Amino acid sequence: MPELLTQNYREQLATWIGKTCHFRLLYKISRDGCSAQTFHQKCDGQGPTVTVLYNTNNTIYGGYLSQSWNSNGGYINDPYACLFRLQYNGSSNPLKFQITKTANAGYGDSNNGPTFGGGHDLKTFTGTIIKSGNVFSLNGYVQNIGNSYNLNGQNANSVTNNNMKVTDLEVYLVQDGPGPRNLDKPWRDDSEWTSEKAQELKENLIDYKPVTEAKTTAANILLIGQIGAGKSSFFNSVNSIFRGKITSKACSGSFEHSVTTCYRQYTVKDFSSGKFLNFRLCDTRGFEEELALDAEEISFALDGHVPDRYQFNPMVPFTTDTPGFVRVPKLRDKIHCVAFVVDGSTVDVLSDKTRKQLKDLQIRMNHKKTWTNTGPSTHQRWDQLPRRNVPQVVLLTKLDKICPEVEEDVTNTFSSSSISHAVEKVAEMMGLPRAHVLPVKNYESERKLKNGVDILLMEALQRCLDFADDFIDEQLDSLALEEKTIKDRD
Ligand SMILES: Nc1nc2c(ncn2[C@@H]2O[C@H](COP(=O)(O)OP(=O)(O)OP(=O)(O)O)[C@@H](O)[C@H]2O)c(=O)[nH]1
Ligand SMILES: [Mg+2]
Structure with a gap:
């Protein structure tokens, strides 16, 4: 199951994060199943992460936390957190939304998937979501987006199409340094995996x-x-x-x-x-x-x-x-x-x-x-x-x-x-x-x-x-x- 985050978007995220870094996939709902329990098993205590959602409008959005996820049932304080949009309706259109209420950057709770902001700005899902076809209809919400993050005039519709139906959601660990990034061109290209x-x-x-x-x-x-x-x-x-x-x-x-x-x-x-x-x-x-x-x-x-x-x-x-x-x-x-x-x-x-x-x-x-x-x-x-x-x-x-x-x-x-x-x-x-x-x-x-x-x-x-x-x-x-x-x- 391939990673969906393209090299260009990785570079964009690294620029926003402000350092040379690379991304290691920790959790992917199309591979691991969509459940709060699995998300926490794979991501708690790991370090800085980006969460990326891919919705059925071909819009890609998500959030970055420089602090680890946890299951403590409380807010995560993080002055470096941000929400972002990478792509809108199929077109690359990156925007970063800086944290304004740092004490409410993230919310770590064992019943919830990745959750950002007080209110919350972006709540992905609660419990377990069963896939229908290749779509996960997440039971979270984005209508309060802008509560703890500065949207610079954007709104839930222009950031996410107000659409929580996703084909995938990935959480990547952000690691320092250029890392073993995948090559743009395979070093041997005659392989078939069928x-x-x-x-x-x-x-x-x-x-x-x-x-x-x-x-x-x-x-x-x-x-x-x-x-x-x-x-x-x-x-x-x-x-x-x-x-x-x-x-x-x-x-x-x-x-x-x-x-x-x-x-x-x-x-x-x-x-x-x-x-x-x-x-x-x-x-x-x-x-x-x-x-x-x-x-x-x-x-x-x-x-x-x-x-x-x-x-x-x-x-x-x-x-x-x-x-x-x-x-x-x-x-x-x-x-x-x-x-x-x-x-x-x-x-x-x-x-x-x-x-x-x-x-x-x-x-x-x-x-x-x-x-x-x-x-x-x-x-x-x-x-x-x-x-x-x-x-x-x-x-x-x-x-x-x-x-x-x-x-x-x-x-x-x-x-x-x-x-x-x-x-x-x-x-x-x-x-x-x-x-x-x-x-x-x-x-x-x-x-x-x-x-x-x-x-x-x-x-x-x-x-x-x-x-x-x-x-x-x-x-x-x-x-x-x-x-x-x-x-x-x-
Ligand atoms: N992760 C990983 N472990 C492997 C792989 N190949 C072998 N191992 C492990 O490496 C250990 C040694 O493997 P063996 O096949 O016994 O090695 P050997 O070359 O026959 O060793 P000797 O008979 O002692 O000379 C075992 O614990 C294997 O399970 C691999 O491709 N990946
Ligand atoms: Mg042997």
Whole structure:
């Protein structure tokens, strides 16, 4: 549900308020329901707010209080309060009406919605209002407008059309500073948030098959990253989409050490068709700042030597002698795309150590260690080893923690400047193109699936599979070339 206050009107309000500020939506009757109780739950004690009404004459009006709302049943004193009109009968026509009786600027009462002035000048509603069609007929009034605010010759009709039938009423918190304002132009503009789009993505993923000549039954995506970044939650979220309800097969949570202790190659089943999908999400343990990263273990996983359900043990590294070591892995055992899972809310505060770990890991995984009969050949410098060329992407998780607008609604992802900033920063840190940074929000506390969340997750997954396909293709080409060389030689 989009916020209705346009950028121009935000700037107008900021000018009247007299400082650089931005607006965070606290309450919106078309989203939260129109009830005094909900209004007070969401707005009491929060700080300065603007209340904005959108009536059926296309007139936009409301009031500003620099003091918090409360439910004490008394007047709120505020020398900085004002009422205002932003738009009249569809035309922008901003007017500010300064407070005259400061002791009666607002009225905080648990039975009433936002109420301004003694008398009152603008009373929005009492109790609960049920929507009819898309209109809320508010039971408040404006006929006493001008009692505590200076109308400068205007009246109830010229400010509000005397009309309390509204399509929406929003209360925004006024926060200091320019803030993470939404961009006028989305930073990625090819997104569609319809249920048709979700269905299309879902069908494409159900139909997905890696290149058949390879007899590769499934594309393998390795999830790798810091503890608590959201690796297991990403699998759980994808699994939930195809399960049709929220599930949490992989353990997730927040602990000092990695919650995931076992290497799992998770498959996903589409419950509506009973079909298994042709990709595997390979979940690993998270790396810790204080523990040296076992790049060798990850190299083994990349090349398909690590068996499903291998129990990680930080004290005992994975070697060729580890039970279950896959000696002659096929292309289908290998990792076809690596997804670095990065907690978006930590991008600005990632320690140098973690950045270095990520970077080292990335460099190491680009190069393949070769093997002799007795095991891995030593004395080789990483940077002189043949390249592995496994495609790399970043799954940027916890978008909801980066930007309040996105927390409210993930469909704001591509108009959020904070998310755009995080994507750029991670792309730069990892030396990857921006298009390889895939923003997602995992399911974590929700009880129901949401279209927007599903779309972001499925788009990210589809990108990983596209990259995996490129890699499998390339591997097939080199295998064919190798076979031909051997044949020609023989
Ligand atoms: N708000 C929010 N929380 C998330 C998101 N993704 C994961 N979480 C939470 O972050 C915590 C860690 O998530 P996990 O999925 O266990 O992380 P992990 O990367 O598997 O962690 P380890 O297995 O310990 O390495 C859990 O409490 C999740 O609920 C997200 O997109 N948004
Ligand atoms: Mg995990």
